[in-house]
Amino acid sequence: MTLPSSAIAIRGLCKSYGKAEVLHDIDLEIARGATTCLIGPSGSGKSTLLRCIAFLEEATRGTILINGQPLGFEEQPDGKRVRVPAHQIRRVRSGIGMVFQQFNLWPHMTALGNVTEALVTVNGLSRAEAEARGMAQLRRVGLEARARHYPSELSGGQQQRVAIARALALEPKILLFDEPTASLDPELTGEVLNVMRDLGADGMTMVVVTHEIGFAATVGRRIVFLDHGRVLLNGTPGELFAAPRHPRLTQFLETYLDRGAAMLLKPA
Amino acid sequence: MSFDVSVILGALPAILSGLQITLGIWLASTAMGAVLGFVVAALRHFGPQPLALALRLAVEVLRGTPFLVQIFLLYFGGPFIGLSLDPVPAGLLGLSLYAAAYFSEIVRAGFAAVPRGHVEAAQCVGLSQAQIVRRILVPEMTMLVLPQAVNMAVILLKETAVLSIIAVPEATATISAIGSQQYAFVEALFLLAVIYWGLVEACGRAGQALECRLSKFRFA
Numbered sequence: 001m002t003l004p005s006s007a008i009a010i011r012g013l014c015k016s017y018g019k020a021e022v023l024h025d026i027d028l029e030i031a032r033g034a035t036t037c038l039i040g041p042s043g044s045g046k047s048t049l050l051r052c053i054a055f056l057e058e059a060t061r062g063t064i065l066i067n068g069q070p071l072g073f074e075e076q077p078d079g080k081r082v083r084v085p086a087h088q089i090r091r092v093r094s095g096i097g098m099v100f101q102q103f104n105l106w107p108h109m110t111a112l113g114n115v116t117e118a119l120v121t122v123n124g125l126s127r128a129e130a131e132a133r134g135m136a137q138l139r140r141v142g143l144e145a146r147a148r149h150y151p152s153e154l155s156g157g158q159q160q161r162v163a164i165a166r167a168l169a170l171e172p173k174i175l176l177f178d179e180p181t182a183s184l185d186p187e188l189t190g191e192v193l194n195v196m197r198d199l200g201a202d203g204m205t206m207v208v209v210t211h212e213i214g215f216a217a218t219v220g221r222r223i224v225f226l227d228h229g230r231v232l233l234n235g236t237p238g239e240l241f242a243a244p245r246h247p248r249l250t251q252f253l254e255t256y257l258d259r260g261a262a263m264l265l266k267p268a
Numbered sequence: 269m270s271f272d273v274s275v276i277l278g279a280l281p282a283i284l285s286g287l288q289i290t291l292g293i294w295l296a297s298t299a300m301g302a303v304l305g306f307v308v309a310a311l312r313h314f315g316p317q318p319l320a321l322a323l324r325l326a327v328e329v330l331r332g333t334p335f336l337v338q339i340f341l342l343y344f345g346g347p348f349i350g351l352s353l354d355p356v357p358a359g360l361l362g363l364s365l366y367a368a369a370y371f372s373e374i375v376r377a378g379f380a381a382v383p384r385g386h387v388e389a390a391q392c393v394g395l396s397q398a399q400i401v402r403r404i405l406v407p408e409m410t411m412l413v414l415p416q417a418v419n420m421a422v423i424l425l426k427e428t429a430v431l432s433i434i435a436v437p438e439a440t441a442t443i444s445a446i447g448s449q450q451y452a453f454v455e456a457l458f459l460l461a462v463i464y465w466g467l468v469e470a471c472g473r474a475g476q477a478l479e480c481r482l483s484k485f486r487f488a
């Protein structure tokens with residue numbers, strides 16, 4: 001079986017909370033082995049879209065294919081949308097890792113415990129084997145020496161790197177990040193962005209919701225600009241950020257001058 | 269008339285037996301109350317609607333009426349519904365139910381206080397619902413409710429004194445009886461106050477030490 005060219009294929013995705021529709025008919029292909037950055041004004045639906053891909057939210061309409069496999073819902077030939085069996089949902093989901101703005105480490109487990117939890121509890125590995133794998137992931141994010149520390153004993157940047165190691169432990173094909181540096185002090189964002197840069201260079205498929213415009217412009221292979229629950233722009237950084245620029249994007253960038261947008265806006 | 273506690277201390281064996289019963293009933297009802305409270309909180313969350321409603325009603329009645337009244341009803345009213353219990357079992361049952369009502373509310377609030385994101389992170393790495401409860405929710409909840417649980421244990425210790433009115437031979441009943449016999453009632457009550465306060469203080473210290481040991485698990 002040859003893999004479809006896109007890691008994630010989103011077709012006609014709509015999401016409503018009660019009567020309010022917050023995502024309108026999203027069609028989006030996420031390229032394999034590349035970093036896609038999702039940017040847009042607050043409330044434009046970035047988190048909601050990412051959470052739909054992580055299956056933390058169930059879309060109201062439309063389908064998502066992960067490497068060609070339906071996530072949660074499947075469109076039948078007659079156009080009817082049906083839920084796929086639970087075990088299949090879990091299998092498809094296991095190929096996706098998620099990193100949150102608030103880290104969400106489990107406070108009663110060490111860094112290594114957080115990373116190995118799923119390996120032991122879900123995959124049934126022995127503790128020794130899980131710890132060997134867990135240490136390898138912690139090494140990857142530069143935190144081998146902190147393995148036995150509890151989250152409360154780690155800085156925000158270190159906690160987020162542990163969270164990345166935790167997401168990597170199950171060896172997912174796709175990593176999702178929702179504003180991974182937004183709750184970090186400015187001097188700590190660099191260490192997290194560097195880890196993400198390395199992952200991108202290793203060929204990981206990543207979807208990153210971020211306000212770090214500088215990061216998006218330099219690491220993002222594709223930029224998706226969301227506005228009012230729609231994909232307004234989708235292209236390479238060169239295409240999107242170079243003049244002539246879409247007026248909504250310019251307006252958006254002007255509010256992020258301190259996050260690296262200044263260099264994109266300055267006249268050449 | 270003089271204030272002389274030594275009159276009371278003469279009856280040391282009886283005092284110790286009363287203390288033993290107080291401690292026994294306290295520890296047993298705290299443990300049973302905590303376990304039962306956990307079960308009630310879980311059933312109210314995961315159980316069928318009618319059961320959840322019935323449990324909610326029971327909890328509210330137990331929390332909304334004085335323990336003194338509850339224990340009277342259980343002991344003197346019990347026989348009318350075929351529940352004739354000796355003082356000690358009645359006291360144990362009554363205090364455990366009373367404790368369970370409060371513990372269930374503490375546990376419920378504890379579960380609600382676990383950040384949603386911690387559960388989502390577990391879902392994302394593939395933990396099942398049961399695994400999330402066992403591995404994430406219960407440990408985090410326990411950490412969160414520890415201070416209130418210790419507080420509740422202290423309240424229960426003091427409530428054991430109420431059991432003296434259904435003739436449970438615990439510390440209050442024993443020591444005040446000795447006081448009456450020896451015409452030293454004030455001394456007896458003074459001694460009782462010192463004993464309860466000492467126990468409460470010890471319980472508080474133990475709670476603090478436990479919290480201190482667990483502090484590294486605190487929320488980051």
Ligand SMILES: Nc1ncnc2c1ncn2[C@@H]1O[C@H](COP(=O)(O)OP(=O)(O)OP(=O)(O)O)[C@@H](O)[C@H]1O
Pocket residue numbers: 017022040041042043044045046047048049
């Ligand atoms: N659980 C929810 N219930 C109701 N409305 C919600 C819920 N979650 C999000 N929304 C609404 O959906 C819209 C999109 O929210 P979303 O969090 O996806 O935006 P965002 O682009 O991530 O914004 P931000 O940059 O502030 O994080 C907003 O209008 C928000 O109020």
Ligand SMILES: [Mg+2]
Pocket residue numbers: 046047048
């Ligand atoms: Mg968001």
